[in-house]
Amino acid sequence: MRLLEAVRTGLRAARVPGSVAAKVMAEIEEALARYAIVDERELFKLPEWNLWLIVVKSILSPATRMLRREGFCHANNMLISSIMVLDERIAKLVREWVRARCEAGLDPCCRNPPCCNIVV
Numbered sequence: 001m002r003l004l005e006a007v008r009t010g011l012r013a014a015r016v017p018g019s020v021a022a023k024v025m026a027e028i029e030e031a032l033a034r035y036a037i038v039d040e041r042e043l044f045k046l047p048e049w050n051l052w053l054i055v056v057k058s059i060l061s062p063a064t065r066m067l068r069r070e071g072f073c074h075a076n077n078m079l080i081s082s083i084m085v086l087d088e089r090i091a092k093l094v095r096e097w098v099r100a101r102c103e104a105g106l107d108p109c110c111r112n113p114p115c116c117n118i119v120v
Contacts, residue, residue, distance in 0.1 A: 002040050002086055004028065007063075010082030014075035016067070023070070024063050024079075031058035044087055055083065055090055056097045 007028055011021040035054050037043050043054065060083065064076045080098065084091040 001032075001038075003032075003043065003059075003083065006082040006086055007079060010078035011075060013082075014072065014078040016072050016075045020067070020070045020072060024066055027062050027066060028059050031062075034058070040086070044089070048089065048093070051089060052093050052097075056093055059083070060094065060097070 004025070007025065008021070011024060016024070031054065032038075035050075035058070037054065043051070046054070060080065063079060067073060067075045067079065080094060084094050
């Protein structure tokens with residue numbers, strides 16, 4: 001699945017250790033299994049609300065939180081970017097999510113660009 005490969009590539013590019021990357025990947029694989037998503041076609045043909053629920057709420061939010069907790073906040077930019085390149089609908093949802101989090105002051109990455117450099 002391209003989503004999993006994109007995430008793996010982003011984590012490798014951010015030089016996240018294998019043990020942390022494995023935790024992130026397990027979280028993402030569990031989310032996909034929970035919603036019975038086995039390939040990108042199923043994911044991309046979902047209505048926007050379901051796509052948001054899976055990509056943002058079930059994948060990105062827990063994964064970015066885990067990376068921050070494990071001390072790899074800098075990897076959030078790579079993770080987010082790697083997912084955004086998969087599909088324009090996903091990119092739009094992710095941009096809106098990041099913008100909302102930054103405007104609300106909920107994400108330390110917005111206040112610390114050298115750490116994450118999340119740009120929308």
